[in-house]
Amino acid sequence: xxxxxxxxxxxGGSATVIIAAVVLVGMQLFxxxxxAEQACADRPISVNLFFxxxxxxxxxxxxxxxxRRLTRMEPATRAEGYERFKVEFKDQPDVVEGIRPxxxxxxxxxxxxxxxANPLATELQAxxxxxxxxxxxxxxxxxxxxxxxFTAPSSR
Numbered sequence: 001x002x003x004x005x006x007x008x009x010x011x012g013g014s015a016t017v018i019i020a021a022v023v024l025v026g027m028q029l030f031x032x033x034x035x036a037e038q039a040c041a042d043r044p045i046s047v048n049l050f051f052x053x054x055x056x057x058x059x060x061x062x063x064x065x066x067x068r069r070l071t072r073m074e075p076a077t078r079a080e081g082y083e084r085f086k087v088e089f090k091d092q093p094d095v096v097e098g099i100r101p102x103x104x105x106x107x108x109x110x111x112x113x114x115x116x117a118n119p120l121a122t123e124l125q126a127x128x129x130x131x132x133x134x135x136x137x138x139x140x141x142x143x144x145x146x147x148x149x150f151t152a153p154s155s156r
Contacts, residue, residue, distance in 0.1 A: 044072070044111040047121050048135045049128075054078055056130035057106035063128070069120055070110035078106050105132070114138070122153065 047070070051057040054077040061075040076084060081104040089095045112120055117136045125134040135151050 045114055045117050045136065045138050046109050047112050047117060047124070048137060049108040049110075049124060049131050050105045050133040050135075051107065051130055052105070052132055054106045057108060060128050060130050061108055064108070064110075064124065069112060069116050071112070073108060073110040075108045076106065078102065078104060081105065081107055112136075121151075125154065 049057075049060065051060070057075055057077065061073065064070060065073065079101065082099075082101040085099065085104050086096050117138070121134040121136050125131050133151065133154070
């Protein structure tokens, strides 16, 4: 075998060993988790509840605050929701300019577990008529390759 061919074979084999080592180390650090799931670790599944008025949002927030299935509850008035919207879309000024502040509804965003997400959204939508829409958002993962969204059926 010629020297350049030997060198290429040796380099190719070394690269394979390095890649295998990186994969094995990654599997030890994050057993059973894909890269997408690791990226989603700090972005839990959320239930987003929407209302017509700030008063309705505050009333329901007070009632559901003790529900242990909901964690990291983040109520937002219409004005607070618009401020969040501007921050989330700061890189798209045309989008921000095209939305009026009163177009963003008052809302409550809360983290939930995957198993409880859809049934809980449906339950809350049915129990509190003040909720105009209940949506579950999931981060992209192996189970949800393109992310996922579930809108609870309206009881009205």
